[in-house]
Amino acid sequence: MEYISGYLFIFFARVIDVTLATIRTLMVVQGRKLQAALIGFFEISIYVTALSKVVSNLDNPLNLFSYALGFACGTYLGITVENKIALGNLAVQIILKISDKDQLIKELREKGFGVTVTEGQGLEGTREILNVAIKRKDLETLKKKVYEYDEKAFITVNSINPISGGFFASVKK
Secondary structure (H helix, E strand, C coil), X not given: CHHHHHHHHXXXXXXXXXXXXXXXXXXXXXXXXXXXXXXXXXXXXXXXXXXXXXXXXXXXXXXXXXXHHHHHHHHHHHHHHHHHHCCCEEEEEEECCCCCCHHHHHHHHHCCCCEXXXXXXXXXXXXXXXXXXXXXXXXXXXXXXXXXXXCCCEEEEEEECCCCXXXXXXXXX
16 A cells, blocks of 8 residues: 555656646746746655655656656646646737628627738738737637638737737637
């Protein structure tokens, strides 16, 4: 029973510390220094504790297996949590194939999206390009609305750090 509890400790410690590492990395990228430092404190404390348990018993391959499995599960969980939190901002560029875009633009604006329309020239002629700066958590709402009007729309997304101005409203779901 002592061995099993040791394996479980190593596994869950790794799941937690790798999940925290994923979230800390997101905080670093977004410039959230205090949050990143605080998460890093707990992350490394858990990591060192789990690692010491494995290193002190290198003759037990199940410790290493628990450590590796915890890392893999922590990576998966970290990405899942990060996607649920959906922190940050995105610049979305939408190139429409439809010619009647006015109703779509109106509905996007009614939902709280700031939409800037430009004209572009492509292989197939003139296209309307919608530029929208959004909170990351609103991406699915935006995509759903665009695809209701134009299922062949070309959508690209880039992470951004707005400097000043612009329009970031809370989107009505």
